[in-house]
Amino acid sequence: MSRLAEIRNTAQEIAEAITAVLGIDVEIVDEELSIVAGTGRYKEKIGEKEEEGNLDSEYTYGQALRTGEEYIIEDASSHPQYAARESELAEVCCPIRLHEEIIGLIGLVAFTEQQRHALLLNRKNLLAFSRQMAVLLASKVSETKMAGELKIIIETIREGIIAVDRYGNMTACNETAARLIGTTKEEAIGTSIFAILPFSSIREVLRTGEEYRDREEIYQTDTGGTFHFFTTIRPIFSKPLEEAVGDQQREIVGAVISLRDIADIKKLVYDMTEKEEGASFHEVLGTSKAIREVKDQASKVARSQSTVLITGESGTGKGLFARSIHYASDRKEHPFVTVNCGAIPDTLLESELFGYEPGAFTGANRTGKVGKFELANGGTLFLDEIGDLSFHLQVKLLHVLQHREIERIGGKRTIPIDVRIIAATHQDLEQMMEAGEFREDLYFRLHVIPLHIPPLRERQEDILPLLDYALHKYTRVINKSIYGFTEEALDCLKCYDWPGNIRELENAVEYAVNMENGDNITLDALPKRLRQAQKSPFSSLSLKKQLEAVEKEIIQTRLAQTGYSLQGKRDAARLLGISESTLYRRIRELRIEKQ
Known part of the structure; x- marks a missing residue:
């Protein structure tokens, strides 16, 4: 399809306007000599090729398309090229130029002496008028091309893009935006944005002309649904700022809305700031029975949704176990977010976990903040050093575990979450519970599946x-x-x-x-x-280990004196002041062998 054919409706309107003003038949042809628009005798021929000539002929249209020159045929009967054209008496031909390219032409044709007389009498004015119409057509072609390119660009943008007029009616909408607001592009065009997002800030932007940038918004629909977006709204003015002389000449004619699904934003934030490398139980090194039992237990509970409490001394690998459980679970494609409860001051930890609304407190980010619970939604939240959690936050965490929802600081709405909790500590939570430092109800909520990593x-x-x-x-x-x-x-x-x-x-x-x-x-x-x-072999040992080492050395010394025979062991037991059965048991437990 030629470029003029793409705007055939506009071309037809221009052709009919010329005829209405001048009373002369008009045809508009493209660069292939196909009739795109026409009036009078040419109206029935729209879509057909011109009957006479081709691009290489001496026919006026062919010459005009090749050279870009204007032509006036005062007496068609004297031109051999027009001999076969029934009743055509005179003609004005004006090329349509788009930049340096000829994309078609406008022909004004007289079929009666009266039309011929009017054409020749006003030929200069007719040419000037035709030039203006040609410029208008070229401008429309350019605009259509730009609109097409813009449409392609808009469709390739990952964000949802919606354009509205001054009344809030949607004039453009890409596939992403249509999906986000629960409709189709076809249904969206012409529909009021306020019918879908009734409490949108778009209304305020259209009223004030002030840009609305990167704001989190939740829209409640008439059907009870919820849209949760990160929104930017930019007003469209009738003139650029530099061309406006005063406020009266720069009207708000619409707005462009950029919508990003909050879930996508959270994932992006997680990928950029929180994402850790994957892990598996193969990375937990060791062949001892103790570590094999813990790995086996952890792998069994990985696919469960139950809360896990990992205990063990510092440096035993509690974090690696937590990651391994997550990446062996059905949540492995979703975020794994870590919060060290002992590394963040209590005053900041609450906002880290739960986030806050804009203006929630002095110094708060004007756009608010997404908390770790929301970032981990669908995945796993690893609360390391849970024993350092303040009593106040223990209460809030218990609420989350019971109701599966959070409320941001300064907020009035609850946000449902789907998060698996894995907690870890090197402290004795039961002892803390007895001392009133850790809530008993929270402990049992966390202690659903206990894992202890041996030192x-x-x-x-x-x-x-x-x-x-x-x-x-x-x-x-x-x-x-x-x-x-x-x-x-x-x-x-x-x-x-x-x-x-x-x-x-x-x-x-x-x-x-x-x-x-x-x-x-x-x-x-x-x-x-x-x-x-x-x-100093005993210096790094626990008291129990030190005592065992001393005991082993004493027994070995006595046995070296008395010998390892039956009589020697009886004598050693007598010298040590213990029974023979006790001596044999300690030899076995301390793994004492004959020197």
Whole structure:
């Protein structure tokens, strides 16, 4: 379809206007000599090709399209090209120029002597008038082209875009916007925006002409539904600001509304600021029975929606377990959001968790803030160090767990949420409960599925795989070629009690990789505290472990004196002041072997 054919309705209106003013038949043809619009004898031929000539002929239309020149045929009968054209007496031909391109022409044709006389008498004025009409047609073609390009652009924009006139009637709407407001593009065009969003701020923008930028809005529909958007509304004026002399000449003629689904905004914020790397139970290293039991229990509850409470000393990997549970669950495609309840002051933690409305307090962001509960909607919220949560926030958290809804600070509306809670602590919540520092009802809400991660000192067999992992990790990060540990260094690492658990172990290996210049980590490269603990073997042990170590050494000393025979063990028991059965039990429990 030619460009003039795309505006055939406008072309026909112009043709009929010329005929009404001048009383002369008009035809408008495109660059292929197809009749796009016409009056009189040409009206029935719309859509057909011109009967005479082609683009390469000497026929006037062909010449005009090739050269872009205007032509006046005063006496058609004297032109051989017009001999076959019945009753045509005279003609004015005016090209339609779009930039440097000829896209068609306007022909004014006289079929009677009276028309011919009028045409020749006013030929200069007719040419000038035709030029104006040609400019108008070219302008309309350009406008249509721009509108088409704009439409394509609007459709490719991810945001919802709606244009309204001064009365709020929708004049443009892309697919995204139609989906967001629950309609189709076809139904939207011509409909009042206020019929769909009755309490929209669009009305205020159309009244004041003031832009409304990046505001969160919730619209209640007549049917009881809810639209939740992030909205920007820009007014459209009749003239650019630089062309307006006074306010009277710059009218508000409409507005453009940009709509973004709040769920998309939350996901974007999460992806940019909160998103953590995925995790799996394969990343929880260790082969001990204790850690295997915890991993097995965690993997069983991953697909559940129940609340999980992870306990364990600092550095045992509670966060890794929480992430692994999330990424093994049906919520893995949704956000995993972490909040450290002990790292944020109580005055700020409430707004972090629940968000706030615009102007909720002095210094609040003018657009309000989305809280972590909303960011985690559909996914998992990991509340680390839950024992540090204030009593006031414990009450609010309990409400969320019971009612599955939150209320922003300064807000009056409740926001439904679908969030799984995983909490973690290194503290004894039961003891805190007895002391009145932790709510009993909240504890039992959180304690639906308890997971306890044993400390590293209780799973000595996991130390070697953890050391190998940490060595591989930090040699790659620091870019060093270190292949293992000397026997002396390994003995020191295995004997250490690791009060800081896995975190302390990784830090120790990172330090050693930095300090070591050889191919293997030596004792001298280890942190000072580890080497000192080796010299004083009991210093890093718990009281129970220290007592067991002393007891083992005493029994071994007596057995070395009396021997490991039956009589020797009887004598050792007598010297130690314990029964033979007690001695045999302690030999078994302390794993005492013949020296």
